[in-house]
Amino acid sequence: xxxxxxxxxxxxxxxxxxxxxxxxxxxxxxxxxxxxxxxxxxxxxxxxxxxxxxxxxxxxxxxxxxxxxxxxxxxxxxxxxxxxxxxxxxxxxxxxxxxxxxxxxxxxxxxxxxxxxxxxxxxxxxxxxxxxxxxxxxxxxxxxxxxxxxxxxxxxxxxxxxxxxxxxxxxxxxxxxxxxxxxxxx
Amino acid sequence: xxxxxxxxxxxxxxxxxxxxxxxxxxxxxxxxxxxxxxxxxxxxxxxxxxxxxxxxxxxxxxxxxxxxxxxxxx
Numbered sequence: 551x552x553x554x555x556x557x558x559x560x561x562x563x564x565x566x567x568x569x570x571x572x573x574x575x576x577x578x579x580x581x582x583x584x585x586x587x588x589x590x591x592x593x594x595x596x597x598x599x600x601x602x603x604x605x606x607x608x609x610x611x612x613x614x615x616x617x618x619x620x621x622x623x624x625x626x627x628x629x630x631x632x633x634x635x636x637x638x639x640x641x642x643x644x645x646x647x648x649x650x651x652x653x654x655x656x657x658x659x660x661x662x663x664x665x666x667x668x669x670x671x672x673x674x675x676x677x678x679x680x681x682x683x684x685x686x687x688x689x690x691x692x693x694x695x696x697x698x699x700x701x702x703x704x705x706x707x708x709x710x711x712x713x714x715x716x717x718x719x720x721x722x723x724x725x726x727x728x729x730x731x732x733x734x735x736x
Numbered sequence: 737x738x739x740x741x742x743x744x745x746x747x748x749x750x751x752x753x754x755x756x757x758x759x760x761x762x763x764x765x766x767x768x769x770x771x772x773x774x775x776x777x778x779x780x781x782x783x784x785x786x787x788x789x790x791x792x793x794x795x796x797x798x799x800x801x802x803x804x805x806x807x808x809x810x
Contacts, residue, residue, distance in 0.1 A: 573789070577782060585777040590768075599781050606785045610792065666761035671774070678771050697768035728764045 577606060580623055584630050587694055590682055591634040601637065605629050623698070624705050631691065631709065638687070665733035677735040684731035689724035696721060 584605055589598035608629050609616075616625055669677075682690050688710075695706045707714040761767040 570789075577785065581777045581781070582772065582775075585781065586772040586775050589775065590771075595778075599778055599784075602777065602781050603784045603788065607788050607792075610785075610789055664762075666763070666767050668758050668760060669767070671757050671759055671770070674767070674771050675775065678768065693764055694768065697765045697772065699769070725764050732764075732767070 573610065576609075576622065580626050581606070583623065583698055584626055587627065587630050588634055590678065590694055591631075591690065592637060593679055593683060597637065601630065601633055605633055608633070621705060623700055624709060627695065627698075627701075627709055665729050665736065677732060680735045681728055681731035684734075685724065685727055688720065689727055692717065692721050692724050693728055 581602060585598055585602045588601035588605070589595060592598055592601060605626065609626060612629075616622075682693075685693075691710060692706065695701055695709060696703070701709075703714050703717055707717045710717065712720075759770065761770065
């Protein structure tokens, strides 16, 4: 495999194919998940683009730290979570105040019909963005991680540095809180 | 007659488009999965990464790339 050693500009159309073959495969296999996680954590497409770029560059530069015995998706998610957390703590967290867990869940009382029926797909992204923004950071992260079918609860527990039982318990509350917040966006 | 047929076909198409644009989901996870599947990565991101790697003065040494072979079988 030839690694890029020249700093000469590469034509736009050839740029992605100019990546080392294995790294291009890595990008193709995982970029959508990384971009989506960043988009829904940061809430802004251009910041998500920047974050995805930065995550893969960090991965490129830290290949020596990846031992190959862990799941590659988990490794990329860890970099993404750390990166987004740093970004959010630097600006977003200071300005956004979410409801407490108890308040959000309390508001779900009495709502019997699922808010996930007859959803207009054209409005889906916007409604999810607003609903996730209502949730505490931890709930948002857990929901986004378990939505990846390739991640087990054990993977999620390791990524979020807690026990699998704790993940299950918090997910139960996170789902309720999300359903309540999503219903309000209709 | 022709006009009526065309109107009917258009109504059918509109109905089909509407039903395709509305969906039921069983859970929050399903909802997020559907959202992710319709959220592609902007092509510019891959271009920027390739550009940055091409300009990176510190590419990973060959010895650290052995995991690629294990992962991808190359």
